[in-house]
Amino acid sequence: MTTGSLGQGFSCAIGVALASKLRNDGATIYTIIGDGESQEGQIWEAAMFAAHQNLDNLIGFTDYNKLQLDDLVENICSVEPLADKWKAFGWEVIEVANGNDCNQVDEAISSAKVLKKPVMVILNTVKGRGIGFAERAGIYNHSMPVTKEMLEEGLKELRGEF
Ligand SMILES: Cc1ncc(C[n+]2csc(CCOP(=O)(O)OP(=O)(O)O)c2C)c(N)n1
Numbered sequence: 001m002t003t004g005s006l007g008q009g010f011s012c013a014i015g016v017a018l019a020s021k022l023r024n025d026g027a028t029i030y031t032i033i034g035d036g037e038s039q040e041g042q043i044w045e046a047a048m049f050a051a052h053q054n055l056d057n058l059i060g061f062t063d064y065n066k067l068q069l070d071d072l073v074e075n076i077c078s079v080e081p082l083a084d085k086w087k088a089f090g091w092e093v094i095e096v097a098n099g100n101d102c103n104q105v106d107e108a109i110s111s112a113k114v115l116k117k118p119v120m121v122i123l124n125t126v127k128g129r130g131i132g133f134a135e136r137a138g139i140y141n142h143s144m145p146v147t148k149e150m151l152e153e154g155l156k157e158l159r160g161e162f
């Protein structure tokens with residue numbers, strides 16, 4: 001599911017992970033949150049609950065692109081020290097140096113699957129990576145109108161046609 005209100009998707013994923021454990025269906029539950037989203041109080045209540053329930057079937061990802069809607073995350077309200085926060089909340093943490101590299105993400109998932117606690121994978125990412133105009137826009141790409149021409153250009157770039 002995708003969600004709009006920041007924090008709610010994470011709480012839903014934790015509910016799904018708990019249900020999966022109760023059913024003993026062997027599923028792994030994946031959830032992605034933003035770094036700006038991590039400024040929400042709901043994230044931390046949910047984090048505490050997931051550890052309390054020992055949800056070792058849950059793998060979270062933080063898209064740590066250092067930007068939120070208005071500005072740099074650190075200018076609005078820093079989330080650092082992010083890894084230490086998750087550890088203090090009872091989670092295992094795996095940090096991925098280049099979160100835009102699928103191989104590095106894949107390796108992190110393999111490592112996360114054998115850990116016996118909920119795991120937060122912190123992905124150091126670049127917002128808009130893969131599409132030049134989106135990456136260059138930085139903070140302004142959050143609600144950037146995309147014309148038909150820009151869409152074509154972006155898709156070409158993602159297909160490696162430049
Ligand atoms: C509870 C809540 N407060 C505020 C917003 C408005 N809002 C939408 S996106 C956003 C910033 C999210 O930043 P981040 O999680 O870092 O995502 P990114 O922009 O990097 O993809 C905000 C404050 C919202 N959707 N929900």
Ligand SMILES: [Mg+2]
Nearest residue numbers: 035036067068
């Ligand atoms: Mg962000």
